[in-house]
Amino acid sequence: MNLSFKQRQALDGLLHTNGYTDYKWIDPHKIIVSQWVRMKCMFGCGEYGRGATCPPNTPSVADCRQFFSEYSDAVILHFEGKMDKPEDRHAWSGKINAKLVKLEREIFLAGYEKAFLLFMDSCCFCKDCTGSRETCDQPRMARPAPEAMAVDVFSTVRQFDFNINVRTEYDQKMDRYSFLMVA
């Protein structure tokens, strides 16, 4: 952890002003990056190759590990959702992600040039994702989800006493997590 108490306090103020209270500061070296997460993207996920911010459009697992190792301070933000219909999730995630990327920009403008945000779900900005970085509809806004960066979200967030469980029905409560890499 490199940020001073005062710097953290100022950033807490920024987070609160934007309406975020359900979050924790973490040591990014505790973010668990695993090959099995990438395997789950490659085999079993319908978004593989179809999401412009999903594998194979994200770095290799080794490069993801390197990326996280370059940070000393990060925030995990928690979002809870319960959908009436599975198709409602797209709009819910897209709205939250659009707000999150604005937060990343505010932190950048506050002097944190390394600020980088990982969405709480797939991008979800467009009804149909173009599937490639080159043709992405909003390349300046779209970011990958932690899972797309090979993060074992389950094991990582549990270290910080966040709640997360495998859902067996779509209408069960979802716990989603965004990672804000700060410095």
Ligand code: SF4
């Ligand atoms: S902005 Fe649109 S095209 Fe780009 S990653 Fe998001 S959903 Fe896909």
